[in-house]
Amino acid sequence: MRYKIVIDSCGELVEKWKDSPAVERASLTLTVDDEDIIDDDTFDQAYFLKRVAESPNCPKSSCPSPERYMSAYDCEAEHVYAVTLSSELSGSYNSAVLGMNLLKETHPDKKIHVFNSHSASVGQTLIALKIEECEEQGMEFEEVIKKVDAYISEQNTYFVLETLETLRKNGRLSNLKAFVATALKIKPVMGSTPEGTIVQLDQARGMNKAVMKMVDYVVERTPNPAEKVLGISHCNCPARAQAVKEAILERIPVKDVVLLDTAGVSSMYANDGGIIIAM
Template sequence: MSYKIIVDSCGELFDDMKADGRFQSVPLELEVDGYHVVDDESFDQLEFIRRVKESRHSPKSSCPSPQRYVEAYLGEAEHVYVVTLSSKLSGSYNSAELAKKLYLEEHRAKQIHVFDSCSASIGETLIAEKIQESEEAGKSFEEVVAETEKYIKDQQTFFVLETLETLRKNGRLSNLKAWVAGALNIKPVMGATPEGTICQLGQARGMTKALDYMVNEIVKRTKECEKKILSIAHCNCPERAKQVKEKLEKLAKFKDIRIVDTAGVSTMYANNGGVIVAV
């Protein structure tokens, strides 16, 4: 059976995925002080970071419309899989589900499943790769869905941010807490709950100690590392991502570790210097 894997643009795609016609990214849109950006190949990360830093207001994102998803469902593929960022953080999942309903009212010749990643960024990427692995192994549509849903339940996401400004501007953190954290150079180590919300796992003074804390948490919480693929997304800090990779390799043997730069939505939330890890 032919298949297509659709990922909303909060999920970073590796170059080999971009070159594979079976993968498609559906873009969200970003806005800061009237500056509108479509989160696709035209996204200018450095320009967006500059505008966010200079703005007093919170940057905003809007999820893809159902129509965008309907258009993505078109084509010859008989199995269509969609991976969206956590439904607790965005309306992308609901939009994709509504599009599925609308599409199947007119076209009934294919199977479509929408996955709530309960994650974001590189977490979505790993889920998309899991779907492809199952499809390439010759599994049925139902088996691919079941295996991927299990993978999502077992997946873990971690991140450390250089700055709390975007969280503060979005009202997710009080001004006082953000100021104290900034003044004392406190870096929270964050993660995703099984339901797909954000939680704090710990904190440390300074980015180096915070990354060390995150690395130790990853190794402590990950079972059978040698069977797991781990991926790192970084916002404009490739050397920092490389250091995280090297620290992980010293403590555990993963099946593979890959690094990618953040696209638009992840850049908005991670901000300059942020590091996101999923396994």
């Protein structure tokens, strides 16, 4: 096997990866009250969203251990890559780097690289697809790293939330602000910085208007869109995701579209009805 991609479970897997030896998921653990839920193939989104809605507490996540990453790296592949959610949002990146250093103690010549996505969810998916594309073209290890780093630096991530409850529960939004925003049906349009932190870009009254504002940002901030893949993840709202896809494609051409349902960690961030776009 020439290469292997290890992607933490905040990144959604495209269908072809689910049975592929070249792609492995490193699962995070989600905790709602006293219940631990592993973000793997057994994850039940409907059950998780129900538990989150019923709980007065904010759900939490814990990243894969360095030993978990080390075991994923310990394989016959010549080139091994890890793609983690933004180091500003999780300890997954640091854990992946520690796992690499642990393996290199006994396998110093093993070629391993950990990519900090500076993103999450489908943004990670697109990065893994870029690694796959470069490897399938026969690029050398160092050239793949260079190409993918450049891709990450140009990628933008956006999202709109149906509910602000998770932001309220984890203290990022005061109870009063959350109440006023909910009463007025104000929906924030969020995005990521180049460093991988989350910022509010805009807001609108009503989900449909907020989603269309997000589409505006995608269209206006994407140079050479015909050369790029549009990634969309949705949390339990396929019709909304399809509408977003069509709204973008009406205005700009793209190379390809990846449309996925959110996995566990992404479902925790986006919550029921949320939409995430990366491009």
